Amino acid sequence: MPENEGAERDLSALELPQWGRLRETGDPWDPYQLIDKDGRVCAEAQAFFKDLQAAGREDTTLRSYALDLLRWLRFLWVLDIRWDRATSVEARDFMRWMLLADKPVRVHWRLQLRPQTAAPKGPGAVVRRPPPGTLNPVTGKSSPGVKYAAATRAHCETVMRTFYDFHLREGTGPIINPFPLDRSRQASRANTHHNPMERFKHERTGRYRPKVPKRIPRRIPDEMFNAIFAALKYNRDRAMFAFWVSTGVRAEELLTSTNRDDLPGEQVIGVIRKGTRDYQRVPASPDAFVWLRLAQEEAWRRGVPRGRNAPLWWTLRRPWRPLEYPAARAMFIRVQELLGSNWSLHDLRHTATYRMTSDPLVRLTDVQWVLAHKQLTTLQIYLTPDSDEIVGHMLAHHARQEKKATEQPRPPLPAPGYDPASMDVLFGRPNS
Structure with missing residues (x-):
């Protein structure tokens, strides 16, 4: 024992x-x-x-x-x-x-609120967050629960x-x-009854390993993305958002770029891929380079270090430090507090993927290369419409059915060579 x-x-x-x-x-x-x-x-x-x-x-x-x-x-x-x-x-x-x-429970010292009767006001006020596990009415995503x-x-x-x-x-x-x-x-061999038409699965499952539900990628609707973009205060943040939503790179991958990786003439930007650590140049939208240039001019006037090998993204206040992922994530959270949403930075990558896969003129192999996916089948989850799209399609279907039921059916037209009046007499219909 x-x-x-x-x-x-x-x-x-x-x-x-x-x-x-x-x-x-x-x-x-x-x-x-x-x-x-x-x-x-x-x-x-x-x-x-x-x-x-x-x-x-x-x-x-x-x-x-x-x-x-x-x-x-x-x-x-x-x-x-x-x-x-x-x-x-x-x-x-x-x-x-x-x-x-x-x-x-680990409460950050910035979020420790004193008892008060009225809601905090002013630019420096702390916004009370919803209880754990609450469904966000804007995004439909639930906040982290207590378990x-x-x-x-x-x-x-x-x-x-x-x-x-x-x-x-x-x-x-x-x-x-x-x-x-x-x-x-x-007591059995792995993949004993494997179907050769399907992919191999990871069958080394632990005895105490729970079943993890499949996550549905969530994209940010265009109107909400525009609202978030309008709430940004600095050109640096606008440039990062434009790159994230046009290139589809991960948030931490974009932060690895340096000044020599910015190639507006070719309309590409170089990043170091997560996992493989490969260097790749990905295409971006023209407005992303415009916002980046404006942010660079402001940063250089304030004294941010220059040079081809210098980081592309810096903090906004002294002492100057390269921008890291926690600071970028905190910036995104602060912006969303104004709108009451709870999207993550990775949802920007999902948004870019949805936009690329929805374009019929863009091949899936091109999207796979831009996203640096190992398998083409990974894009399958992005080809499935989300719940909002399905609800919209079904509501439009019900509207068409209701309109069809209220319309007066038209009598069929006779074949060429027949007198319509004779057909009315034959079928007992009133004269049209």
């Missing part, structure tokens, strides 16, 4: 304290360090991060894996169990806890299974992975 097999834990009363932390070092050889509850670096985690880095994973991937690993270690620290002594019982209880427990999302739980299960698989191969961890594969997959 595994250790702690017969122990019943009260998971409803379990709360994870904020023990340990993730430290960003700034060292490219060791970008992140996981600090345990005693203030020491977790050697087992650092070995795992080095293996991921050797496999070509980005620093953002290391950070994402480290946060999931820190959550698992906090769970074990509360139970007073070493990481290499954990069994499938702890893994099962951990996934149950993530399913039923509330996420820890862990299925995608978060699935990602955490994958990270933990990969972490223990690594130490199992290296001989530095337990001999049995606490996060095993599904029982139906342990």
